[in-house]
Amino acid sequence: MLSSLRSSAPRALRSFSSSSPALSAATLPALAHPYSAYEPAISAQIMEIHHSKHHATYVANLNAALEAAAVATAAGDAGALISLAPALRFNGGGHINHSLFWENLCPPGSSAGPGGDLLAEINAAFGGLDECKATFAARTIAVQGSGWGWIGWNPAARALEIATCKNQDPLQATTGLVPIVGIDVWEHAYYLQYKNVRPDYVKAVFDVIDWECAAKRLEAAKA
């Protein structure tokens, strides 16, 4: 978990104090644009609450768990470490997932769409962008309860795949797929604007996907 925290969200980490030099503390990453920049796909109110309240809470709870883990590690207390695993998974996953989510959002109309190698891989895996979106939407809308939808890179198969994860399970740590595009389908991500109509939110959120970010992630995943 700790290694994946470092590899997946390096810009949002800083070192703990000298009392726990082996661990890093999470910090809330700044968004690249104002909260209102993603309208009308995602309202400014949702963006502000989602980022400054929900993500901030994952960060605070993750840091509390990391500090407790540092104490348990120093004491050689395996039982205490095991008892912290659910909190590390949930809050660490929440921090990783949301950090990735903010990065792959951009204002409507500011992304040219997938091109080059990313488009070639989308075509190879799904038969086209529209087919990719349709499969992604069907899988993600069907997530029971809270979770995430992902386009991920399978390093073994050398191909893009669509996957879903429950709760805050982070894609790479729990499936081995490298995150390329992720969409949060917890109700807190859309309910204030879309009420219970998750399909409308999933359809609209493609208007604010930063495909240039996705292309960079794919390039890094393939390297």
Ligand SMILES: [Fe+2]
């Ligand atoms: Fe969220």
